[in-house]
Amino acid sequence: MDSSLDEFYMRRCLQLAKLGAGNVAPNPMVGAVLVHEGRIIGEGYHQLYGHAHAEVNCVRSVRPEDQALIPHATMYVSLEPCAHYGKTPPCAELIVARKIGTVVIGCVDTFSQVSGRGIAILEDAGITVRTHVLEAACRQLNERFFTFHEQQRPYIILKWAQSAAGYMAAADGSPLRISNSLTDRLVHRWRSEEMGILVGTNTAVADNPRLNNRYWTGKDPVRIVIDRTLKTPRHYHLWSGAAPTLFITAEAATQEGVTETVTADFEQPLLPQLMRLLHERRILSVLVEGGPYVLNAFIEAGLWDEARVIIGSHSLPDGVQSPVLPPSLLTGETLLDGDRILYYRNRKEGRV
Ligand SMILES: NC(=O)C1=CN([C@@H]2O[C@H](COP(=O)(O)OP(=O)(O)OC[C@H]3O[C@@H](n4cnc5c(N)ncnc54)[C@H](OP(=O)(O)O)[C@@H]3O)[C@@H](O)[C@H]2O)C=CC1
Ligand SMILES: Nc1c(N[C@@H]2O[C@H](COP(=O)(O)O)[C@@H](O)[C@H]2O)[nH]c(=O)[nH]c1=O
Numbered sequence: 001m002d003s004s005l006d007e008f009y010m011r012r013c014l015q016l017a018k019l020g021a022g023n024v025a026p027n028p029m030v031g032a033v034l035v036h037e038g039r040i041i042g043e044g045y046h047q048l049y050g051h052a053h054a055e056v057n058c059v060r061s062v063r064p065e066d067q068a069l070i071p072h073a074t075m076y077v078s079l080e081p082c083a084h085y086g087k088t089p090p091c092a093e094l095i096v097a098r099k100i101g102t103v104v105i106g107c108v109d110t111f112s113q114v115s116g117r118g119i120a121i122l123e124d125a126g127i128t129v130r131t132h133v134l135e136a137a138c139r140q141l142n143e144r145f146f147t148f149h150e151q152q153r154p155y156i157i158l159k160w161a162q163s164a165a166g167y168m169a170a171a172d173g174s175p176l177r178i179s180n181s182l183t184d185r186l187v188h189r190w191r192s193e194e195m196g197i198l199v200g201t202n203t204a205v206a207d208n209p210r211l212n213n214r215y216w217t218g219k220d221p222v223r224i225v226i227d228r229t230l231k232t233p234r235h236y237h238l239w240s241g242a243a244p245t246l247f248i249t250a251e252a253a254t255q256e257g258v259t260e261t262v263t264a265d266f267e268q269p270l271l272p273q274l275m276r277l278l279h280e281r282r283i284l285s286v287l288v289e290g291g292p293y294v295l296n297a298f299i300e301a302g303l304w305d306e307a308r309v310i311i312g313s314h315s316l317p318d319g320v321q322s323p324v325l326p327p328s329l330l331t332g333e334t335l336l337d338g339d340r341i342l343y344y345r346n347r348k349e350g351r352v
């Protein structure tokens, strides 16, 4: 078998999968193509959470005159076909029922209800299966999903803005705009891409932040506030009910509309409890927007996957110190109208 051809069609699966970005979480993005003698006869991707999977849309897209070719075609799919009855029936059974002879898979689905069972169903039915084609790229596409299922915690992105001298706020703690308005748009795009956004008590009290997505299209993340004694004043934005909000507190649990207080044991390390709680609530990813105390707590615990550091042109020579990350973890840098944005990664993974 020509492995470069497998990679060629898998790249098409990845392109298709990405069309689901923003609409399928907490499900993974998945793309599929059906190929018969060098011609693509079907294409599909997972378009919307709770709706048909990529393989179903791919089979449905085959034109009536090509239907007879399906048993002689090869299906390429970026993620192992599912084996469980979730919101839809198992795709592995659809592939068996349609008598597709060969299936080429990008990466195994490590979600406990699938995890090799999809491949087993195909092989037991006599289907030829090839796996691990562009595996690193297929895993990277869904790194939030894989981190969530393999580490039982959300994918964590740390983000802050600092001056060139390394300060995040004035010495008296009063809030300060460091990033420019174009960078703020990018930040709101980042907010739209993650399921949660988190700040510490002092940031909630000092900044009265909204933590929503106002400068980009798409969703607002769930706001998560660490607030042991519920210090955040009730008239602040975080209590407004304008977006789902979780206050992590030592006080009793309550619910007012979309605003909840959730009790944690502050005598015990908080971050492991927080990770469990967010896993239970199926929050796949969190953008941690500060302040430095919270950011450093995540860094010290090694609980982060990416960091995005904005270095503004603001000359702030003194004040609240920003965290420091090892330069060896720096993976890229961009410039946006005078702001420098540094990108860090906490582990090595293949890139798309
Ligand atoms: N430039 C930027 O990007 C940003 C700047 N800022 C600025 O940063 C400053 C605030 O930062 P900072 O003082 O570090 O405060 P934080 O917002 O990080 O809040 C720290 C407090 O939150 C609680 N907390 C946080 N993490 C934990 C944990 N793991 N376990 C238990 N409690 C926890 C504690 O409160 P307690 O002890 O009361 O229980 C702690 O003192 C403000 O001036 C703000 O304007 C903030 C965000 C971003
Ligand atoms: N000062 C600062 C940031 N601060 C972060 O943004 C929060 C305010 O969010 P919002 O109320 O939604 O605008 C604030 O509490 C802090 O977490 N972010 C940045 O990108 N650049 C900046 O210069």
Ligand SMILES: [Zn+2]
Binding pocket: 053, 054, 055, 081, 082, 089, 090, 091, 092
């Ligand atoms: Zn499926």
